Amino acid sequence: MSEDWAAVAKAINERLTELGLNQRELAERSNIALSIVRELRGNTVQRRRSGRTLEALSVALGWHPRHLAAVLLGHNPPAPDDPIDYGGDGVPARLAAIEDHLREITKRLDELTAAIERSNRGK
Secondary structure (H helix, E strand, O other): OOOOHHHHHHHHHHHHHHOOOHHHHHHHOOOOOOHHHHHHOOOOOOOOOHHHHHHHHHHHHOOOOOOHHHOOOOOOOOOOOOOOOOOOHHHHHHHHHHHHHHHHHHHHHHHHHHHHHHHOOOO
């Protein structure tokens, strides 16, 4: 399955323009790290992202939760009011999203800890 991260970047950028939002506002609305929003908008780092990341960004942009996942895979995005299909019973997908989110939180905490330690050394 081919992933088109450039299409995701284009979709996000066009939607931000339509809504008159900047990337910081998108990060705040979606509760996604600003650094990740920058990477996606600029298509600078192409790696697997959690389904939760794309879902949160889609919702923050006023789209169906699966919109950006569909764009990534070259599918037609669902309409905003279409039902959400996580496949199967949805529990494994949701657990995977939770695990991805916990990894992201851990990374942020590690970055904050390192920044505090650097700051304390400078005193």
